[in-house]
């Protein structure tokens with residue numbers, strides 16, 4: 001379960017990036033988070049994950065307050081950042097092991113999970129290669145494997161599909177479905193509305209720091225008869 005309660009973020013330069021953003025993602029739900037560039041998606045996700053402390057408001061993940069119980073909260077979710085170019089001087093396996101060490105994953109569990117996920121993403125052969133030699137998509141796949149190596153409950157993913165080839169995107173979507181079906185909450189931001197349409201139980205749309213829509217695709221289409229999701233998005237957020 002992921003709960004955002006009136007999250008407001010005012011950056012140091014005085015810019016109000018989000019304004020009382022509230023939503024709740026229940027166990028078993030996949031929720032897509034859409035909105036124009038600069039709307040506040042990454043800012044919200046960084047507050048959910050404890051990277052940014054909200055100016056006001058509160059986050060609860062799996063029952064833990066991210067500010068009061070950061071350790072328990074962080075152990076209970078996976079986070080994929082919007083940029084995979086991290087510690088690229090390490091090999092893929094060294095990076096995954098570094099993350100697995102932090103989350104205290106046993107040797108046996110990590111081996112099983114790394115083998116399975118590397119196989120699914122076609123990364124087995126390159127795990128011992130330095131990430132600086134990876135393509136963007138390979139780095140992204142490696143970040144997915146590392147983020148999931150502690151087998152967390154909730155998944156919070158910032159544009160996880162960016163740069164993935166169709167097979168890898170297919171695998172990740174399948175994994176997200178399996179994970180939600182197993183009773184976990186999944187939140188992911190995306191600019192690809194078709195992916196949101198295929199995958200999500202609900203779609204949150206944010207514009208200029210405020211949630212302007214939160215509902216199932218059917219509810220959205222009922223409210224905006226005869227419009228495609230793309231048209232609804234443009235109606236709600238305006239043209240750039």
Ligand SMILES: Nc1ncnc2c1ncn2[C@@H]1O[C@H](COP(=O)(O)OP(=O)(O)OP(=O)(O)O)[C@@H](O)[C@H]1O
Pocket residue numbers: 011012013015017035036037038039040041042043044
């Ligand atoms: N560190 C920062 N200091 C000041 N303003 C920031 C900072 N980071 C982001 N912003 C501003 O906050 C707003 C929201 O940015 P954010 O990165 O959350 O948008 P986003 O919805 O993730 O966009 P994108 O789709 O491009 O990833 C933007 O106006 C941005 O300029």
Ligand SMILES: [Mg+2]
Pocket residue numbers: 041042043082
């Ligand atoms: Mg972003």
